Amino acid sequence: MTEKLRVEGDQGAELGWLEVGGDVRGVYYRLSPDRGVTLTPLGGEDVESLVGHLAGRGPALPSVVAERRTGEAFVAAWRRRTGDSASLRVELGLYRLGTLTPPDPFPEGHARPAGDADHEHVMQWCRELAAYFGEDVTINAETWARTRFGEKRYLYWENPDGVPVAMAGANPLVGGQVRIDPVYTPEELRGRGYGAAVTVAVSRAALDAGAQEVVLYTNLANPTSNALYQRLGYESIAEFVVYDLARG
Known part of the structure; x- marks a missing residue:
C-alpha cells in the first residue's frame, strides 16, 4: 500500500508509526482524512498508545481494519476512550498463493x-x-x-x-x-x-x-x-x- 501511495500520490493519506527505544513496533495508515485506519499487529500497550494518539482528532474515525487480535483490542480501547459504538462489518481471511x-x-x-x-x-x-x-x-x-x-x-x-x-x-x-x-x-x-x-x-x-x-x-x-x-x-x-x- 505504501508503495502504491508513493507511485500514484498520497491524496491526503496519513501514515504513522510507533517507535519505542529506536525500534518501529507498528505502523498505520489512513488513505484520506475521512477514511478509516488500517493497522499492523500491535501489543496491548501499543494499542492504547495508538488510541490515545488518534482519539479526539478530526474528522471522526469511521472504521478500523486490523488483524483479528489487534482489531478487537483497538475497538475495546477505543470504546473506553471515546464512548463510540462499534459494529463488526466483516471478517476477512488473507491468503497467499503457494503452488x-x-x-x-x-x-x-x-x-x-x-x-x-x-x-x-x-x-x-x-x-x-x-x-x-x-x-x-x-x-x-x-x-x-x-x-x-x-x-x-x-x-x-x-x-x-x-x-x-x-x-x-x-x-x-x-x-x-x-x-x-x-x-x-x-x-x-x-x-x-x-x-x-x-x-x-x-x-x-x-x-x-x-x-x-x-x-x-x-x-x-x-x-x-x-x-x-x-x-x-x-x-x-x-x-x-x-x-x-x-x-x-
Whole structure:
C-alpha cells in the first residue's frame, strides 16, 4: 500500500508509526482524512498508545481494519476512550498463493481479457457483486474510476460458445505483489467450476506478469470460497476484522 501511495500520490493519506527505544513496533495508515485506519499487529500497550494518539482528532474515525487480535483490542480501547459504538462489518481471511493447483476436472472453456467493448458488462457484474456483499457503492461510467473496482484489470472465463460465465479482477502489480479481487460468478452459473477456472487463469496471468506474491482476501463467512482457494494452492496467512465506528 505504501508503495502504491508513493507511485500514484498520497491524496491526503496519513501514515504513522510507533517507535519505542529506536525500534518501529507498528505502523498505520489512513488513505484520506475521512477514511478509516488500517493497522499492523500491535501489543496491548501499543494499542492504547495508538488510541490515545488518534482519539479526539478530526474528522471522526469511521472504521478500523486490523488483524483479528489487534482489531478487537483497538475497538475495546477505543470504546473506553471515546464512548463510540462499534459494529463488526466483516471478517476477512488473507491468503497467499503457494503452488498453483488447477482443479481436476477442469471446466471446458477458455480465459480472455475483458476489453473496452466489455466495459458495461464488467460494471454490471461489479454492481451485482457489490449488491451481494451489501456494499453501498454507485457504479456507472461516471463514478467507475473512483470506485475500488476501477483500477483493476479483468479476465473472463468463457464457455465453449464464447459466453462469459465468470470474471476475476486483479490490482496492478505494485511492490512485487498482485492482489486478486474480485472473483464473481453469477448465481445461476455457480457450482460448475467456473470460479475456480477464472481464479487459476488470473493467478497465472499475475505470475506471468512478474508478481513475486499473489494474494487475495476472502469473506470468512463463506466457507465454500475459502475451501476453494485452498484447493487451488492459496495458503492462509492471517484473519482480519473490519469494524465500523459511530460517535457515542
